[in-house]
Amino acid sequence: MGHTMREVAKRAGVSPATVSRVLNKTRYISVETQRRVLEVVRQLKYFKNVHARRLATGRSDLFGLVISEIANPYFPEVIRGFQAAAWDRGFDVILCNTQYDQARTKSILRKLIESDVRGVAVMTSSIDKATASELIDAGIGVVFCNVGPAGKLVSTISIDYQRGIEQAIEHIVGLGHRRAAVIAGPGDNRTAITIKDALVAGLKKRNLNPFPVINSNYRVDAGASAVRAMLSTTDKPTAIFCGSDLIALGAMSALEEAGAGIPEDISVIGIDDISFAFLARPPLTTIRVPRERVGTTAFEALDRMLKLKRRKGADYYLETELVVRRSTATAR
Amino acid sequence: MGHTMREVAKRAGVSPATVSRVLNKTRYISVETQRRVLEVVRQLKYFKNVHARRLATGRSDLFGLVISEIANPYFPEVIRGFQAAAWDRGFDVILCNTQYDQARTKSILRKLIESDVRGVAVMTSSIDKATASELIDAGIGVVFCNVGPAGKLVSTISIDYQRGIEQAIEHIVGLGHRRAAVIAGPGDNRTAITIKDALVAGLKKRNLNPFPVINSNYRVDAGASAVRAMLSTTDKPTAIFCGSDLIALGAMSALEEAGAGIPEDISVIGIDDISFAFLARPPLTTIRVPRERVGTTAFEALDRMLKLKRRKGADYYLETELVVRRSTATAR
DNA sequence: CTGAAAGCGCTTACAG
């Protein structure tokens, strides 16, 4: 605790109200008075107290961003996008990771409500709508990802995996593949299910009966062990569609270990295009999710919704797109 | 803004003070009164307002964590460690990324001071001691990484690269290498300089005259272009020590592109052991920096320092260690 | 263009 506005006011020979107005530029104050006030502020190295301000105004300049695990390479760009959008408009963000922990999730929600955030972006499936209803009850806007539909105080962002998946399947078919497998994410994860269903449906539509179709988790080693199981069967796939890049990287690792050539013997397709996808050798072909835009869109969705009288949410859609990477060595 | 403590008090037939005491467990309150209060809290879905609390207590439960860029894979574990340590003790953290931007850095510092944080962990070289002095002036404790020495309100964490580097050099010498190059980080980055000096000194000590020694930046493509320049010379190195894993991954990528075999033709050593190091093919041999411990130590350093009368800081040391990874394919 | 005063929603000595 340093100085207070009162001290600044006294030294500048004005009232606290005037200091407040100068600092917040909330009213025209004579140039001379401004100068005096700012001079004292500089001398004293005065900073106003944001807690007092928030209490006095009764509205906070805070938004929450909830993710599951910061080490998951899906999130950095989402965070950056959200934060940038919030900062641009003068808002601050509280970043929370659930770590997939129930107790922690509870305490995050409490903390967010106590902090009187205006809105919360829930970018992980580790919190569902029911859990987040505490936020809604408190009058806080929420935006979800891949959980519909919108409603009062609820907006959604839906990532359209369809398009990227179709492109990927065309790509694989064009390469002459006839046997495709699917390693999906966790069976209890909504996004993972959506992706799996889209993959299976898309493959069937092209008369490729996907087999096997495995549920995995989002850790790299899970992709690897799924592949090991797959390779011990007789009817081996020639292409593997993975529910995320991490799964794909694990799959590639296991394939290499088993001596299978990629893409000569088998093709692997991921989803997300995490920033490390291009480092994989051979480079990972994947379906890009516009993660930074997921973040900015999430903020904008909240911001817009909260400006509406009825605070009725909306649904936003973001496209995916196939990214084909060739080994630069091969490409020359 | 939902209900207030006053409303809860009225409904429960007690005074606001009692409600406060029940909720904060700051005094013994009769079981019956507690029950009544908590019942009303539940009914009303009451949450206390943290801003009012912070203003009233006059001390915040906030710590700042400053990094440069969230997409840099060095940071996630640091963040996780810091956050976990803070949460464990009931503190919250404000995460800020400078994005290497001066104006943004300024505004981060202001925000941190206005938020009345108790301490700030500055985990990026993009803020130096002079810049951070604003925090110290405001009575806020600071912990730096690889910037010494400690002082009033200043603690430091020093990562001892020496040990890992010596192990790495022994390893390389043991493999029969005689010509080593160094691709260091940016020449204006203190940590990068420390690492470079340690590498050069260590190599000389083993009678390996490092050549060339190049300054790069921490982006992957920089490592790649450094290698390209290197390969066009006559006296090619057989081992390349890189100032970070990202540089090393870029270097490996350029080597592959040029048709050089790793490690048959040339060995590459990174620093950090980012979580993706093991995905590189061939797997990246690197010097591990205990990043999660950097985070927890940073918090503990602040916490301890702030409990001292004189708030005199201390220096903490963290060891590094060589991690040799063999391609699993080769290992069988 | 500026000030006096009330109020934001808590906490905490002080008193009983």
Added chain:
DNA sequence: CTGAAAGCGCTTACAG
């Protein structure tokens, strides 16, 4: 074991 009251440091109608 509990309450009345002052105070935390701002902001903002209201008034002039």
